[in-house]
Amino acid sequence: MKILYYLPSLYTSGGLERIIVFKANYFANHLPDTQVVLVTSEQLNKPSFFPLSENVKHIDLNVCMDYPFDQSSVLKLFRFPFLYRKFKNRFLKILKQEMPDIVISTIRREINFLPLLKDGSIKVAELHVTKDFYHPNFPKGMNRFLRARKDHVRLKKLKLMDAVVFLTVQEKSFWPELSNVHVIPNPLVLRPKDVSTCQAKQVIAVGRYVPQKGFDLLIEAWSIVNACYPDWVLKIYGDGNPVELQDQIDRLNLTESCKLKPSTTVIEEKYCDSSIFVLSSRYEGFGMVLVEAMACGLPSIAFDCPSGPSEIIRDGIDGFLVENGNVEEMAKRICSLIKDDLLRKEMGERAQLNSARFHIENIAAQWKDLFESFGKNTKGD
Secondary structure (H helix, E strand, O other): OEEEEEOOOOOOOOHHHHHHHHHHHHHHHHOOOOEEEEEEOOOOOOOOOOOOOOOEEEEEOOOOOOOOOOOOHHHHHHHHHHHHHHHHHHHHHHHHHHOOOEEEEOOOHHHHOHHHOOOOOEEEEEOOOOHHHOOOOOOOOOOHHHHHHHHHHHHHHHHHOOEEEEOOHHHHHOOOOOOOEEEOOOOOOOOOOOOOOOOOOEEEEEOOOOHHHOHHHHHHHHHHHHHHOOOOEEEEEEOOOOHHHHHHHHHOOOOOOEEEEEOOOOHHHHHHOOOEEEEOOOOOOOOHHHHHHHHOOOOEEEEOOOOOHHHHOOEOOOEEEEOOOOHHHHHHHHHHHHHOHHHHHHHHHHHHHHHHHHOHHHHHHHHHHHHHHOOOOOOOO
8 A cells, every 4th residue: 555645845844744653653663465555736845844764755836826925925925827737737747657546635735636646556644733724824704715615625526536634623613514534533642751750840742833822812811821920930932933922921020920931842851840730722733741741751731722622632531622712711720720739640650641642553553544544445356
């Protein structure tokens, strides 16, 4: 069996890139008689941020539609037809050359033509972003029609795919128009050697410094927590521009108790140095950092946002779910874990045990079952 994945690039440290590389490596190394090809389109001659197994073949189409990222929208629109045609032709050439049994799309530009191809391969789509926020950069109001039109076209193409894989049951419920659906969560990438003792007076949050992650809400909640427990510290690790968040921290006089940190390659150590994990996102595709924190023995608190946290945290057992955007309730739950050492430790222990359901062996078995459900002769031999 030959599996071909497509995503734009592998040189960034994003969650999608991390998960796809991790699954590709595992499938190539552990699924019998399986070959894996990773196709990118704008790798820019850079190495993969996450190491690729020598058993995974990487092909780059060298068609840069998004890069440079600061190009004007007018220039991008002008260049798009030529670049898209080039991208499609090179993609089709690779399919003819590699002859994969299964092609897995991350629902980018390839979704426009992939479902219509009659090359004999099974077409699978993986959705990593929750439905209502698939186009988060679209202006609201005047472009509502354009957004609805793009959503309609995307749905039409997804109906033509052999299978569409969602990360959560909740996400599946957002797509009642589709019948070719499956739910397979993301696998746990970390296998921690140590776990937290839940004794350090430190709370941790992880994610990009963007509005989606809701760190402005978390900082607001922390101002309430800090008034009660000034000896505890909140550390937020992420990429991006944190100027506005730092201004908020300074304005609330939280400079000593709330620290913005750059992303780190040793995030496992940072989890284990902390006692509570908080996810303040307004929306998620899944919430992989929740699973990572739980695997490190941290009780977690998360806004019950779409979609993911409600299917990761077992409310009141290994963590707490909070009404989405409710800052006061978030602060209350953080305080409840700070003041109760026994509850914090017990929840952390249960979180570590419950995270095992996301181990790659369990997730890969679900993918293997899906692949085998397509039948042995995917090319009609």
